[in-house]
Amino acid sequence: MSHAPTHVTCSDVSFEWPDGTPVLDGFHWAVGPGRTGLIGLNGCGKSTLLKLVAGELRPTTGQISVAGSIGYLPQDVTLATGARVDEVLGIRATRAALHAIEAGEATEANFAALGDDWDVEERALATLDQLGLAGIDLDRTVGELSGGEGVLLRLAALLLARPDVLLLDEPTNNLDLRARRRLYAAVASWTGVMVLVSHDRELLDRVDQIADLRDGEVRWYGGNFADYEDMLAGEQEAAERMVRVAEGDVQRQKRELAEAQVKLARRKRYGQKMYENKREPKIVMGARKRAAQESAGKHRIMHAEKLTEARERLDQAVEAVRDDAEIRIDLPATQVPPGRRVLTATDLRLAHGAAVAGVWEVRGPERIALVGGNGSGKTTLLRTIAGLVPPTSGEALTHVPTRYLPQRLDVLDDESTVAENVARFAPHATNNVIRARLAHFLFRGARADRAAGTLSGGERFRAALAALLLAEPAPQLLMLDEPTNNLDLASVRQLTDALESYEGALLVASHDVPFLESIGITRWLLLDGELRSTTAEEVRESRWED
Structure with a gap:
């Protein structure tokens, strides 16, 4: 060097x-x-x-x-x-x-x-x-x-x-x-x-x-990055305070402009009454009327300018607040009662050699992390459960509506719009209902009419997730394969927000330990030749890969 x-x-x-x-x-x-x-x-x-x-x-x-x-x-x-x-x-x-x-x-x-x-x-x-x-x-x-x-x-x-x-x-x-x-x-x-x-x-x-x-x-x-988050949080707190101050200033300027207009209207009525009663010489009254009009005009302009300046300060303050919007949805139809059987796998042997010995069950709204080295068979297991790949032997039975989101996000038709893609998964929902639901996934107005093939990585993921979560019937077992790959940090936060609202069983294959910990994993499973239980601590230290 x-x-x-x-x-x-x-x-x-x-x-x-x-x-x-x-x-x-x-x-x-x-x-x-x-x-x-x-x-x-x-x-x-x-x-x-x-x-x-x-x-x-x-x-x-x-x-x-x-x-x-x-x-x-x-x-x-x-x-x-x-x-x-x-x-x-x-x-x-x-x-x-x-x-x-x-x-x-x-x-x-x-x-x-x-x-x-x-x-x-x-x-x-x-x-x-x-x-x-x-x-x-x-x-x-x-x-x-x-x-x-x-x-x-x-x-x-x-x-x-x-x-x-x-x-x-x-x-x-x-x-x-x-x-x-x-x-x-x-x-x-x-x-x-x-x-x-x-x-x-x-x-x-x-x-x-x-x-x-x-x-x-x-x-x-x-x-x-931890330092960045701390500094950004301070910046955003100050920016939000400035927005509140600027909003208060705009409201105050609006009140003062309205009060000034009321006073000017009273003066105008008083001047008109004096003119009609002819209590002073016409030339004097005319001069006073012109002076009053000039004063009123200046007064109006001054308050209007102050209001304009206040609105500009508000616009600047709002621009300083980041609009990395959060997904906020309600998904009661995905709810699975505790203890209900969701998935049963029996003596399952996968196409690439990995195995699930005996009987493996998923019950109720469990949140399961599936971890393991590259090539261990995690994707094959998810695809087998989804019915996309036949097992070499054994069987995997799902007992509830199931959806699978692959790494490649190929559940979307690139030629169709976001709204049309969601409609394919929810054929009985009206256009208005679909658009109202998509708004919660940050596809508002014309954004829902964009072709899937024109979306950025984060937008495409959001659209694919919307299509699956809004499907009919609602998925009570959701399987995600490396969901945070190629997502920016704001999109990862949005995914975490969406999964907070999900009330079904969750099976996530991922190497992203901070993400897995953020979504409330209740059981950690390692696929390393065979499927076995592990712990978050063991995963963080990846002892099983040494």
């Missing part, structure tokens, strides 16, 4: 997609050494900004300068399945030269290819070990690795290259708890410039500062 000062600077950067949709306009940003957590609502441009800095996109206008080399881990890592591990790590040619020299081929070309990197294999293996990939041979192919291992392998390649600037976009997506813990350690030990986009609270608690991208501008908060 170079010793020159490293930084990223965006100067008056604008970017729009080919269809003319703007993302950034006149954007300014500068990042120096340290770990920066870049957060913001879905669709605000976080991933686009990383792609611009990485050079994968070009700004429409403005300049981006980076002092030093760049390493970039995109949100969706795709690796050629036929590529070898050492090829992905970028050391294949160096290894080949090393092996050739060791075999006696001490040519100038081999020494040039190797350079001073005599310990290339040791460094590569140490980096793989750091990320929990110690068992992976450098000659293996990518096709033999799991999706989570592929992400870690790509990160290992970046760490080996030792870039001055490291850009990470949602790096913990699709990682199990053990892999996340390895990544947390790698982030915590990073000493260069790092910018990471993430919704993972535990990861964001390992950064040095938070950059909040909102309305095309960045606000900086020193410290980690």
Whole structure:
């Protein structure tokens, strides 16, 4: 890594997609050494900004300068399945030269290819070990690795290259708890410039500062995500106080304007009466009338201006209060009485080898967390219960209306509007009823008429959740597969709000422990070859994965 000062600077950067949709306009940003957590609502441009800095996109206008080399881990890592591990790590040619020299081929070309990197294999293996990939041979192919291992392998390649600037976009997506813990350690030990986009609270608690991208501008908060939340809460409390003060000022100015108008009306009536009675010379009365009119006009203008200024102050105060609206719904039809059987699985063996031995039952409004390493079969178990995948043997019976929300959110028809998608699940509900219910999921007015294919990640998740929760009959067993993947932090809060109103049984497969703890899990189950009980403490420490 170079010793020159490293930084990223965006100067008056604008970017729009080919269809003319703007993302950034006149954007300014500068990042120096340290770990920066870049957060913001879905669709605000976080991933686009990383792609611009990485050079994968070009700004429409403005300049981006980076002092030093760049390493970039995109949100969706795709690796050629036929590529070898050492090829992905970028050391294949160096290894080949090393092996050739060791075999006696001490040519100038081999020494040039190797350079001073005599310990290339040791460094590569140490980096793989750091990320929990110690068992992976450098000659293996990518096709033999799991999706989570592929992400870690790509990160290992970046760490080996030792870039001055490291850009990470949602790096913990699709990682199990053990892999996340390895990544947390790698982030915590990073000493260069790092910018990471993430919704993972535990990861964001390992950064040095938070950059909040909102309305095309960045606000900086020193410290980690917990510090950011504390500072933001103070800001919002002050902003809400200012709104109350501004609202009071507007009401006072309205009263004073009304009182002034009443007084002016009385003066006008008095002047008219004096004029009609002709108690003073006409010229004097005319002068008084003109003076009164001028005074009344000035008085009216003064109060109107004060009211306008008060309203402007109110508008400014309201803008300072964040509108990360909360979902508030009432779902009594999802209620399941305590003790009622919801699910029964008997001697269930899944398509990919995992098993549920004996009889496993879910009763009443239990909230069950399903945890386990990548590839352990969690998704297969949910899909089997939902009837989408047949078991190898045994059976899974649901005794109540059941809905399943997969990771890919493919329950929505992209060509249909949000309202039309919900109508497919609730065919007997009227359009007015559907729209009233959708308003509780923050799809009000024209937002309900947007095509599902045009929604951001967070909006799409909200629409899919609305379609399932508002379905007929109402689901009394709801199964969610990695629901917080690709959701911004506001959307995760909205999901938590929605699940507070849900009164049925809940089965959630997730690696996001803070989220699971926030939704009131009553039973923790580990799928690791077989299904067995575990504890929240054991999950947090992921002992079962060591």
